[in-house]
């Protein structure tokens with residue numbers, strides 16, 4: 001009986017202990033489960049944060065790229081703007097230059113619609129263009145030479161400074177003989193040497209001053225300031241035309 005009681009007590013104790021352990025186990029299991037959940041939650045949050053960061057980094061890169069692209073675009077636009085303004089300026093100046101001619105020979109200055117400072121085969125010096133008629137004979141009288149120049153909306157050259165004289169003198173060629181030269185736009189009007197633009201001559205770079213002849217040409221084979229010859233219209237020479245350069 002006593003033994004049975006002891007067994008019972010022991011059994012009870014063992015059962016209680018077992019229960020306690022069971023409870024402990026289930027507590028632990030619960031705790032474990034909770035911890036597992038918390039861990040998953042943390043992993044989820046970490047994963048979320050990582051995803052957010054990745055997204056932010058991508059956005060940052062995107063905006064950086066956009067900013068760079070916009071900077072590039074802005075530079076391009078600014079350049080285009082400047083180019084447009086430059087073109088407009090140039091057109092304005094071209095227009096002003098064209099208007100300053102009484103009779104602008106567009107076919108000479110603007111072949112194919114693109115305007116040049118001087119027509120093709122003309123030479124620019126300062127603000128004028130010069131055409132040196134260097135073809136072979138037959139050459140032309142003073143009158144014919146002038147008509148040729150006028151047919152190109154220009155006129156025989158008017159020499160109005162030592163610089164211009166030097167340029168002409170250095171550009172003409174010796175041809176045929178010492179008597180031949182290039183007609184210039186200088187003639188006697190009422191016994192006064194007068195340029196074709198109506199101005200009186202003040203330079204007088206004559207080789208044979210005081211002759212009775214009425215027209216002037218320039219030769220190369222003489223000193224710079226004694227290179228103008230007074231002669232008659234009918235003599236056939238090369239000649240020089242001059243027209244205002246299209247300054248723009």
Ligand SMILES: *[C@@H]1O[C@H](CO)[C@@H](O)[C@H](O)[C@H]1NC(C)=O
Pocket residue numbers: 017020021024
């Ligand atoms: C139950 O667990 C606690 C700690 O969590 C421990 O102190 C106690 O001894 C355990 N009980 C049994 C019966 O194992």
Ligand SMILES: *[C@@H]1O[C@H](CO)[C@@H](O)[C@H](O)[C@H]1NC(C)=O
Pocket residue numbers: 044045047048
């Ligand atoms: C994190 O949990 C939320 C719900 O609580 C869920 O919408 C989301 O998809 C989970 N994220 C990951 C990475 O599992």
Ligand SMILES: *[C@@H]1O[C@H](CO)[C@@H](O)[C@H](O)[C@H]1NC(C)=O
Pocket residue numbers: 065066068069072
């Ligand atoms: C921006 O990214 C695009 C591709 O998405 C790329 O072609 C471009 O060159 C980038 N722009 C800059 C300024 O890096």
Ligand SMILES: *[C@@H]1O[C@H](CO)[C@@H](O)[C@H](O)[C@H]1NC(C)=O
Pocket residue numbers: 066067069070073
């Ligand atoms: C830059 O210009 C290009 C083409 O002009 C355009 O497609 C692009 O959207 C522009 N980028 C930005 C950021 O404005």
Ligand SMILES: *[C@@H]1O[C@H](CO)[C@@H](O)[C@H](O)[C@H]1NC(C)=O
Pocket residue numbers: 079082083086
């Ligand atoms: C515009 O003109 C200025 C000066 O005339 C020049 O320096 C600049 O390069 C020009 N810009 C463009 C885009 O052609």
Ligand SMILES: *[C@@H]1O[C@H](CO)[C@@H](O)[C@H](O)[C@H]1NC(C)=O
Pocket residue numbers: 085088089092
């Ligand atoms: C060109 O001229 C017009 C008027 O003649 C003027 O309104 C315009 O501002 C000028 N453009 C430039 C770029 O100077």
Ligand SMILES: *[C@@H]1O[C@H](CO)[C@@H](O)[C@H](O)[C@H]1NC(C)=O
Pocket residue numbers: 143233
């Ligand atoms: C030159 O031509 C004009 C007409 O253009 C004429 O009046 C003048 O008589 C001519 N002079 C000479 C010398 O032939």
Ligand SMILES: *[C@@H]1O[C@H](CO)[C@@H](O)[C@H](O)[C@H]1NC(C)=O
Pocket residue numbers: 189190191192
């Ligand atoms: C020619 O010159 C003289 C002075 O030398 C002057 O009196 C005369 O008016 C001039 N004639 C012409 C047409 O210019």
Ligand SMILES: *[C@@H]1O[C@H](CO)[C@@H](O)[C@H](O)[C@H]1NC(C)=O
Pocket residue numbers: 225
């Ligand atoms: C011509 O130039 C020379 C110097 O080259 C000078 O000595 C002479 O006085 C000038 N003659 C005339 C008429 O101007």
